[in-house]
Amino acid sequence: MSMTIFNPEPRPLEIVCRDGVVLGGDLWTGIRKQRTGTVIINPATGVAARYYRYYARFLAEQSFNVVTYDYRGIGRSRPDKLRGCGYCWRDWGELDFDAVLRFAKTHDPGGSIFVVGHSFGGVIPGLSENAPVIRRMVTVGAQYAYWRDYAPAHRARLFLKWHVVMPAATALFGYFPGELLGWLEDLPAGVANEWSFQRARMETNLAVETRKDVIERFAATSASILAIVVSDDEIGTIPAIRRTLEYYTGATRIGVVLSPGDFGLASIGHFDLFHSRHAAGFWLDTLMWLREGRNPWPNKRFMGPDPEADESVRAGACGLPMS
Numbered sequence: 001m002s003m004t005i006f007n008p009e010p011r012p013l014e015i016v017c018r019d020g021v022v023l024g025g026d027l028w029t030g031i032r033k034q035r036t037g038t039v040i041i042n043p044a045t046g047v048a049a050r051y052y053r054y055y056a057r058f059l060a061e062q063s064f065n066v067v068t069y070d071y072r073g074i075g076r077s078r079p080d081k082l083r084g085c086g087y088c089w090r091d092w093g094e095l096d097f098d099a100v101l102r103f104a105k106t107h108d109p110g111g112s113i114f115v116v117g118h119s120f121g122g123v124i125p126g127l128s129e130n131a132p133v134i135r136r137m138v139t140v141g142a143q144y145a146y147w148r149d150y151a152p153a154h155r156a157r158l159f160l161k162w163h164v165v166m167p168a169a170t171a172l173f174g175y176f177p178g179e180l181l182g183w184l185e186d187l188p189a190g191v192a193n194e195w196s197f198q199r200a201r202m203e204t205n206l207a208v209e210t211r212k213d214v215i216e217r218f219a220a221t222s223a224s225i226l227a228i229v230v231s232d233d234e235i236g237t238i239p240a241i242r243r244t245l246e247y248y249t250g251a252t253r254i255g256v257v258l259s260p261g262d263f264g265l266a267s268i269g270h271f272d273l274f275h276s277r278h279a280a281g282f283w284l285d286t287l288m289w290l291r292e293g294r295n296p297w298p299n300k301r302f303m304g305p306d307p308e309a310d311e312s313v314r315a316g317a318c319g320l321p322m323s
Helices: 049-061 089-107 152-173 189-196 208-220 238-245 282-292
Strands: 011-016 022-028 038-042 065-069 113-118 134-140 224-230 252-258 301-303
Touching: 011 065, 011 089, 022 049, 022 089, 038 049, 038 089, 049 065, 049 282, 065 089, 089 113, 089 189, 113 282, 134 282, 152 189, 224 238, 238 252, 238 301
Parallel strands: 038 065, 038 113, 113 134, 134 224, 224 252
Antiparallel strands: 011 022, 022 065, 252 301
16 A cells, blocks of 8 residues: 655745735645644744745644744845845834734634744744734744853854944945855844844833833743753853843743754754754654643753643743843
């Protein structure tokens, strides 16, 4: 008897934001009729959605619907003219991610919503007014580029790269020419400058009258969050991830730190966990959290509730330092 092999291919999407901006993305339909829910994958800053396509296909093979998409100004959501477009980080959460959330709920009204957020992609859910619909999140190196949180051995080099060269190149070109430099995708000037001039508190980059609203939106996010740190990630360090998690005061927050040796590798860094070499390891482990809310690395915690606690344990048990 022949066996049908499921090989999910994405359906192209155009998602319209409240301000009329159209985002390019893909919908990966899960293998089973009785699906587990929808996973939204939020990319890192300056990383196109196509980078996550193999992980998206893996999740679809595990019965999830998956939405991948590019933020405005990036990849398939890039305007004809990037110079002067005025896009900023807040737009990515308040408008772009929010539109994707609303699409996911409309497409599968009874299904749960999960988020996998890489780097700044783990920050932007808290900017959406619809964030309370998210059930669980996995974040990988989720931070907002405050330079003092970079790994000490690499801090000077990273400061020069992202906080000296980046703003200078952005001023010269009117946008950040990441492709020309071979660093990232090109970035809108607003996004690049927010990165370059980020301070300890994220909201201080925003107009004073909007800060309270942003803080309240993060606090209203009630998802259970599993925040992953990789020990050799020079950007997404433990202090950086703690700084991000401080904002999610209404969420259950568990932090774990993994090392390259856990996967038989010499290095992983900020990007490697989304490479297909991790399909039989890290990717499988994330299913425990997405499906069941169980931390697959209970002995790797650096913060959070007891690993045996269920999702009713709220943020007050986490013992995070709040500023």
